[in-house]
Amino acid sequence: GIQVEQSPPDLILQEGANSTLRCNFSDSVNNLQWFHQNPWGQLINLFYIPSGTKQNGRLSATTVATERYSLLYISSSQTTDSGVYFCALEGGSEKLVFGKGTKLTVNP
Amino acid sequence: EPEVTQTPSHQVTQMGQEVILRCVPISNHLYFYWYRQILGQKVEFLVSFYNNEISEKSEIFDDQFSVERPDGSNFTLKIRSTKLEDSAMYFCASSVDSNQPQHFGDGTRLSIL
Numbered sequence: 001g002i003q004v005e006q007s008p009p010d011l012i013l014q015e016g017a018n019s020t021l022r023c024n025f026s027d028s029v030n031n032l033q034w035f036h037q038n039p040w041g042q043l044i045n046l047f048y049i050p051s052g053t054k055q056n057g058r059l060s061a062t063t064v065a066t067e068r069y070s071l072l073y074i075s076s077s078q079t080t081d082s083g084v085y086f087c088a089l090e091g092g093s094e095k096l097v098f099g100k101g102t103k104l105t106v107n108p
Numbered sequence: 109e110p111e112v113t114q115t116p117s118h119q120v121t122q123m124g125q126e127v128i129l130r131c132v133p134i135s136n137h138l139y140f141y142w143y144r145q146i147l148g149q150k151v152e153f154l155v156s157f158y159n160n161e162i163s164e165k166s167e168i169f170d171d172q173f174s175v176e177r178p179d180g181s182n183f184t185l186k187i188r189s190t191k192l193e194d195s196a197m198y199f200c201a202s203s204v205d206s207n208q209p210q211h212f213g214d215g216t217r218l219s220i221l
Binding site: 030031033045048096097098100101 | 139141143145149150151152153156158163164166197199201206207208209210211212214215217
């Protein structure tokens with residue numbers, strides 16, 4: 001099945017810093033989503049981005065499907081950005097395959 | 109914005125008991141899913157459901173698990189005889205079509221004692 005690798009596994013930032021999270025995948029995808037899992041365990045849908053670039057406030061994402069990677073950019077990070085960021089993909093089937101996530105800690 | 113709702117938010121059950129987790133997907137969505145996340149691990153697919161039948165399931169989804177859409181709005185996951193290793197967060201999701209974004213509920217935290 002499709003493989004998903006996220007990097008880095010852990011990231012610690014000072015408030016106000018920028019960061020880039022990466023998701024590499026092994027096969028072509030029909031669906032790619034980025035999620036933020038907050039400290040209460042909720043999975044917040046950030047982007048649906050099987051290709052191209054999208055922006056939402058301080059967050060943006062780019063997927064280069066031909067090179068099999070996606071990037072999530074967080075600018076001017078805030079303490080509320082802390083949590084785990086998951087990349088999840090749908091290849092030839094209906095299921096989303098999740099990466100192991102990047103745990104982000106933003107310190108005040 | 110419409111959302112997927114799950115109940116209960118937390119369920120504590122004795123090992124060997126049956127448990128039913130409930131979900132109300134977004135009303136115009138046609139595809140429904142269950143995922144689980146063991147504490148500290150990644151989210152894993154359990155089962156997808158379309159047109160009143162299972163369309164795909166993982167190796168985790170063994171004979172102890174079943175899903176049902178008993179009416180036009182609810183989607184349930186039943187675990188027949190719970191084991192300690194069933195302790196996890198269970199997420200329900202729905203999508204309007206396959207290859208469209210899946211929308212997740214807030215999850216049910218299942219604790220087996």
